[in-house]
Amino acid sequence: MIPEFILSCIVVAFVLYLPGFFILKATRLSQWEAFAFAPFVSIPAYCILGIVYEKAGLSASALSIGLPVLIVSLVVLGVSAGHKRTQRQKTASAQASLQSSLGFYPLLYIGVGLAVYSFFYLSSMPTLGHVAETYDNVFHYNLIRSFVESGAWSSLDGSVYLDEGANYPYAFLSHEFYPAAWHTISSFAVSLFNVPVGVAANATNCVFITCVFSLSSCLFLNRLFKSNHLALLIGAFVTFAFGAYPWVILAHWPLYPNLVSTAFVPLLCFTFMQAVGVSTPKKQHAVYVVLFVLGVMAIAFCQPNAVFVAMVILAPYVVYEGSKAIAQQVARRNATANKQEKPKRARIISGIILALLIVAFWFLLFKLPFLQSTVNYYWPPLMSVTQAIASSISLSLALPLPQYVLGIMVLLGILYIVVKKRRLSWVVVSYALAACIFIAAASLGNCWLKHFLAGFWYTDPYRAAALVGVAGIPLAVAGLYALVRIVQKVLATLRPAHAEGRQNKIAAGIVIALVCVAIYSPVAPGNLPFFKHVQNITATHAGREIDVPYTDTEKNFVDRVNELIDEDDVVLNLPYDGSMMAYGLSDLPVYYRSIAGYGRTNESEQGALMREQLSSLATDEQVQEAVCETGADYVLIMANGKDQMNFTSAYDPELWRGIESINENTPGFELVL
Numbered sequence: 001m002i003p004e005f006i007l008s009c010i011v012v013a014f015v016l017y018l019p020g021f022f023i024l025k026a027t028r029l030s031q032w033e034a035f036a037f038a039p040f041v042s043i044p045a046y047c048i049l050g051i052v053y054e055k056a057g058l059s060a061s062a063l064s065i066g067l068p069v070l071i072v073s074l075v076v077l078g079v080s081a082g083h084k085r086t087q088r089q090k091t092a093s094a095q096a097s098l099q100s101s102l103g104f105y106p107l108l109y110i111g112v113g114l115a116v117y118s119f120f121y122l123s124s125m126p127t128l129g130h131v132a133e134t135y136d137n138v139f140h141y142n143l144i145r146s147f148v149e150s151g152a153w154s155s156l157d158g159s160v161y162l163d164e165g166a167n168y169p170y171a172f173l174s175h176e177f178y179p180a181a182w183h184t185i186s187s188f189a190v191s192l193f194n195v196p197v198g199v200a201a202n203a204t205n206c207v208f209i210t211c212v213f214s215l216s217s218c219l220f221l222n223r224l225f226k227s228n229h230l231a232l233l234i235g236a237f238v239t240f241a242f243g244a245y246p247w248v249i250l251a252h253w254p255l256y257p258n259l260v261s262t263a264f265v266p267l268l269c270f271t272f273m274q275a276v277g278v279s280t281p282k283k284q285h286a287v288y289v290v291l292f293v294l295g296v297m298a299i300a301f302c303q304p305n306a307v308f309v310a311m312v313i314l315a316p317y318v319v320y321e322g323s324k325a326i327a328q329q330v331a332r333r334n335a336t337a338n339k340q341e342k343p344k345r346a347r348i349i350s351g352i353i354l355a356l357l358i359v360a361f362w363f364l365l366f367k368l369p370f371l372q373s374t375v376n377y378y379w380p381p382l383m384s385v386t387q388a389i390a391s392s393i394s395l396s397l398a399l400p401l402p403q404y405v406l407g408i409m410v411l412l413g414i415l416y417i418v419v420k421k422r423r424l425s426w427v428v429v430s431y432a433l434a435a436c437i438f439i440a441a442a443s444l445g446n447c448w449l450k451h452f453l454a455g456f457w458y459t460d461p462y463r464a465a466a467l468v469g470v471a472g473i474p475l476a477v478a479g480l481y482a483l484v485r486i487v488q489k490v491l492a493t494l495r496p497a498h499a500e501g502r503q504n505k506i507a508a509g510i511v512i513a514l515v516c517v518a519i520y521s522p523v524a525p526g527n528l529p530f531f532k533h534v535q536n537i538t539a540t541h542a543g544r545e546i547d548v549p550y551t552d553t554e555k556n557f558v559d560r561v562n563e564l565i566d567e568d569d570v571v572l573n574l575p576y577d578g579s580m581m582a583y584g585l586s587d588l589p590v591y592y593r594s595i596a597g598y599g600r601t602n603e604s605e606q607g608a609l610m611r612e613q614l615s616s617l618a619t620d621e622q623v624q625e626a627v628c629e630t631g632a633d634y635v636l637i638m639a640n641g642k643d644q645m646n647f648t649s650a651y652d653p654e655l656w657r658g659i660e661s662i663n664e665n666t667p668g669f670e671l672v673l
């Protein structure tokens with residue numbers, strides 16, 4: 001599957017970056033900015049076009065969605081290229097500063113990301129079509145297949161029954177908004193080249209982590225450290241060091257929409273800082289404002305809760321810079337009166353007011369009706385409050401796998417910023433807020449405070465831990481930077497003749513290398529190193545070494561079933577024997593495609609009747625009518641063990657007695673395979 005995976009990665013990268021890059025080249029952005037921001041343009045374009053097509057009754061595919069966006073981007077590029085040469089020269093001066101400060105560092109970030117991702121994740125898979133058969137992924141894989149089969153790529157209709165063969169009263173009748181950008185991007189490779197859904201999904205994750213997150217972090221760190229090349233170099237190796245993000249929600253607790261949306265967070269923060277920053281050229285403010293809006297839209301189409309991650313990181317920045325700007329304004333007004341105390345008092349008061357306004361805005365969002373099912377979701381605590389605090393310091397967070405060296409770098413970074421770089425003190429506050437949210441999610445019971453702080457992440461400790469991972473990157477960079485400078489100063493004291501030059505750079509390289517080895521090494525005494533856990537859990541899932549709902553034997557059997565049935569046939573099934581994944585991963589038109597929700601109000605009458613009484617087909621007219629209405633032709637019952645059926649607590653044998661009681665001797669049924 002290596003060729004298919006590489007092809008899928010190329011398709012995903014092309015889809016994410018090319019149209020957006022062409023459009024953004026018409027602005028005053030640098031080359032790297034235009035490239036990094038390209039998904040902010042492309043993703044909303046594809047998702048909005050998918051909605052328009054669905055409303056207009058038009059069929060969506062990789063070509064019908066991708067080509068119009070590409071053509072428009074080429075037209076915009078052509079028009080911008082036709083502007084006068086003088087206009088291009090004016091633009092060049094605005095682009096030069098960021099372009100020169102970044103240099104080839106973005107390529108370094110991508111290279112490091114690809115190396116770490118390949119070594120610890122991809123290399124642990126027996127095939128690149130491996131999929132993690134976890135709770136949420138049942139829906140994700142099925143939705144990709146539903147998009148491709150139906151030609152309906154609308155986020156407003158997140159149903160796994162969109163395919164043309166599902167023209168019947170399917171199991172669930174509700175159609176609602178679902179942030180489906182990840183599914184849309186994954187669908188391109190499946191639609192174009194019919195690659196397996198698992199391969200396309202893995203390729204999408206790969207591009208988002210190694211490219212999107214890399215560039216996102218690079219631009220954000222460059223903005224924070226004001227083009228400090230050593231700090232920017234360190235950032236390339238620190239970006240992927242935190243286990244909580246991206247590795248936990250990639251390999252241990254797979255949450256793919258969260259994975260890709262959070263990859264945009266540093267870039268969205270950079271965009272906001274550029275939009276309001278006084279150092280940004282006036283003509284570019286509007287560009288960054290538009291990009292910020294597009295970025296929020298892109299994240300909303302991926303997974304909206306990443307917007308709240310950005311809010312947590314940016315809130316202290318708004319208070320810090322906002323109060324500073326107000327104080328400077330007061331100082332200018334009172335310059336003639338020589339009253340120095342007023343600006344300081346004004347900054348304190350304005351800072352408090354801004355902080356209260358942010359809390360009020362958070363509370364308003366917390367009370368929005370459409371968010372109530374999210375913020376009121378309860379996740380039981382994983383640990384005590386003291387354990388959660390300790391795990392925040394050790395960076396083990398939601399897993400018993402401490403990252404002590406990285407934790408020391410974060411603490412050193414906090415100390416360095418407080419003592420030397422107070423202009424970045426807001427970053428420390430952002431990290432503290434993130435840690436508080438994690439502590440609430442991981443340790444508190446079902447109380448108001450837990451929901452208020454962590455409700456936007458379903459009070460899930462794993463999602464909240466990812467916030468800590470993203471917020472901690474600048475601090476770890478600052479900590480390692482401080483350590484390098486300390487070592488360099490010690491060497492300069494011992495050997496003054498070598499205080500500058502090549503020896504200084506060698507010392508920096510050695511320190512960075514040693515710290516990186518300590519962080520990333522899969523071999524270490526004592527506790528299991530985190531990155532060894534990444535390899536282990538990936539290999540465990542891929543090697544089928546644990547009970548999974550959809551085994552390789554069952555996949556092979558489903559392949560035989562696909563050879564037997566026609567395209568428009570409907571196969572009734574017992575989803576918990578693994579067949580709930582058969583539609584997404586094997587393109588088998590099973591009827592029951594969901595992992596939960598059976599017995600609730602949005603289930604169809606026919607679906608409920610058949611799963612409870614299908615074995616009475618020969619004698620029950622209502623069952624016969626339900627089978628006729630759904631057009632069911634076959635029943636699929638796969639051999640399974642008790643552990644496999646208990647893959648999820650949603651399985652209730654009483655709800656499936658109508659199917660589980662069927663055998664080759666049941667009247668009305670004939671064994672065909």
